[in-house]
Amino acid sequence: MKSKNVFIHRLNSLLKAFTLLWLWLLLSGSNSNAQNFLPICEGIEHAEVIRKINGVDVRLNLLRLDPQKIRLDVIHAMDTVNGTEALSSIAKRHGAIAAINAGFFRFDRSIFAGTPSGILMIDGKLFSMSHSGRSAVAIINDSRKTDIAFAHVDTEVSLKISNKKIPISGMNRERKIDDIVLFTPEFGRSTLTDPNGWEFIFQSNDKKPSSGRLVEIRKNKGSSIIPQYGFVLSVSDSKLKILPHILKKLGVIASWQFTIKTIESSESKFFQMAEDITNGVPQLIRNGEIQITWEQEKTNQTFVETRHPRTAIARLKDGQILLITADGRSEDSGGIALKDLAELLLQLGAFEAINLDGGGSTTMFLNGKIVNKPSDKEGERRISDAILVFPRANCKR
Known part of the structure; x- marks a missing residue:
């Protein structure tokens, strides 16, 4: 039994090493602007690269995370459901080493600007309900590691009286x-x-x-x-x-209650136990295959096929977590269609992945600053919620 465990441990180590090599080869290619993944903290690596996708240069920023070395938290702007805040401000307020923008939200100048356009749950508290059975990512942090799962989600909320x-x-x-x-x-x-x-x-x-x-x-x-x-x-x-x-x-006394249901039955228990959940649209990869469920999630084909700045989150086949931004709407980075993003993520080893809010919202924060180039005309856009990355051990920067 001991020799079998040693063999499995060595096999997993080889798999991780091979995946890192494949990522380096894929990102490097013949592009002189590419660079290796650089260690930021234990279990946190970053790479920035410009890749030519269908003849167009696209600037990518990637964060590769070891789930045993980090913790992920979803945080809403200003720590309330309503309102917006710059990603860098959210991350700095909470002392995160890294962060990306996350869920879709109401983007206008009304007093309701910043309210989520889909499910949002933080620390087990439901902030908003799901929309059209769209995709979501759920997070569970325990004492040993961080787990994430993806599913199409519906919520039911009711008031019980008598x-x-x-x-x-x-x-x-x-x-x-x-x-x-x-x-x-x-x-x-x-x-x-x-x-x-x-x-x-x-x-x-x-x-x-x-x-x-x-x-x-x-x-x-x-x-x-x-x-x-x-x-x-x-x-x-x-x-x-x-x-x-x-x-x-x-x-009279009343109480309200909620139920989170997943279309994928295998993920039901995980989502019911999750600490944090945020919304995305659409699903990109399921079980190691490209499955872009834009019609099921009631979004439109133009959104899917047009080159836009994008943000996504993926779970890799080796269990690692990948956060990615693709810049767009500029002369040096043309954005990416969702099919191309899904193909890229699949090449990077993704087993599950969803698209998060993009466009002018696409932002990545690392080591105290924004590392991508947001396309919003104001610069860094104020967003609704974010996924924050924290090292589990002291980070020697």
């Missing part, structure tokens, strides 16, 4: 005309809603954020204060009729 369940259509986002939206303390100080609706304020006496006693009903006022321990149910006029009569009595 023996009745009220389905929630949205969470921590703008309330629309025909809507029931749940606001939790993670959203911010108030709901920021317009006055065209009803808001039910629940406050907890035992500091349980998911349950509370109805302490106030506000009609046609909007922007209700969210209790530090409790939540607000925001209901449009058209949805008021489906609420149980008991909900209109002060003092």
Whole structure:
């Protein structure tokens, strides 16, 4: 048995060495602008290279991570659901050695700018619901290593009152005309809603954020204060009729609950146990094969086929984690279509991968600075959430 374990250990070491050699050969090629992966900390390596893809130069930045040597955390801008913040600011505030931009978000100048456009969960707290069964990456950090998994995700959120369940259509986002939206303390100080609706304020006496006693009903006022321990149910006029009569009595107790479901049954348990989850679109690679599920995830073909700056995360066949950015919209880097990105990731050894938010949001932070060249006209774009990298041991830089 001991000799068998030694053999397996040596085989794994050879596999990692071969993969590193293959990465070097793939990235180097005949391009004089290429360079090797450089060690940043134990278990963290970085490479920057310009590769010609379908006749167009593309600047790539790659972070190769040993899951036994690092920890990954998803962090939202300003540590609330609403709002935006530069990646470098998020990373520096939390003391991360490296980071990339992550989930898609509402990108406009409204008061709801920065709210996630898909699932976001941080430290086991659900910040926002999934959208159209789109892709997501889940993270679990334990005392020995960091694991990640990918799946197409659906969420169900409901309010339980007495023996009745009220389905929630949205969470921590703008309330629309025909809507029931749940606001939790993670959203911010108030709901920021317009006055065209009803808001039910629940406050907890035992500091349980998911349950509370109805302490106030506000009609046609909007922007209700969210209790530090409790939540607000925001209901449009058209949805008021489906609420149980008991909900209109002060003092009634209610609680909200959520379920995360994955289309891939093999990933269900992992996502239910995950600490952090953030959204992407679409899936690029599944089980070591290119499977770009853009139609299933209800995105459009132009988004898939056009060369854009891109950000992606992958789990490699040897268990390592790869973070990658591809710059675009500039004379020296033309961006990349998703099929080409998937093919590149497959060549780099990816077993699973999804596309994250890209375009002007594509950003990579390393050792205190941005190492790629963001395409946003303002320079470094303010984003919604990020994946941060922390070494498990002291980093000698």
